[in-house]
Amino acid sequence: MREVGLDVVAAAVERLVQEANFVLTPDVCAALREAAGREESPAGRRVLSLIRENADLAAAERVPMCQDTGMTLVFLEVGQEVHLSGNGRESLEDAVNRGLVRGSREGFLRASVVGDPLERINTGDNAPAVIHVRIVPGDRVRVVVAPKGAGSENMSRLQMLRPADGEEGVEDFVVRTVEEAGASPCPPVIVGVGLGGTAEKAALLAKEALLISLERPNPAPRLAALESRILERVNRSGIGPAGYGGRTTALAVRILTYPCHIASLPVAVCLNCHAARHREEVV
16 A cells, blocks of 8 residues: 555646646647648648747746636556555545645636635636546556636537447437537547437546547547548538638647447547646546
């Protein structure tokens, strides 16, 4: 049994929420450079150039790459040989939110969270995070912090397809979701797709798909082919960078699946803007 202090988890969240907001991941930076080389629209090329310039300035100046610093998602993989230690009064979720509050204040991140979805009163500190915990083998804790902006999050969609709709139905639904979103999610986007499970499982899979490196191909050939077809159709839509037209509406499509009931085919789509922010640390 290995002991991991809740202070250690809180400190990791504090670091990661700032790093995620300040520094774009290398795979997304590379995808933006490649897209700029392919883009035929002058306006699209200009937008891609500005996105890269903005990312460079954010990293150099240690400031948020987007004013919307998002609703913070925290994914925790806790090893079953880990003993989480603290003062006896604080929970794991409390420690995560403590780190989020400190990181938001120290990093001057905009407070973007309201405490009640109807009263709309800002919590003032970016807390609470949306936290997902999995118990896994081992004696380490993997902490993934992913701030998610509302412009892209608001374009999420869930559809309970009929099994007979099959692969074609899935493809059509995902493409239609991106096309109907238009410029709202700040393209070029990354398209996360969750297939299977139940309604809530598909939605979580779609969110987790956004964390997959753009440089890592899907290990399942059928899903890799489906991702390619969806990406090609999306980029033929003409929406383009920031909605100004062009062939770079999406940088990538990533699909995760889970077994499902014989009578259902859940499909969830979660879009991420070009500020695809996430960072991780193992403690």
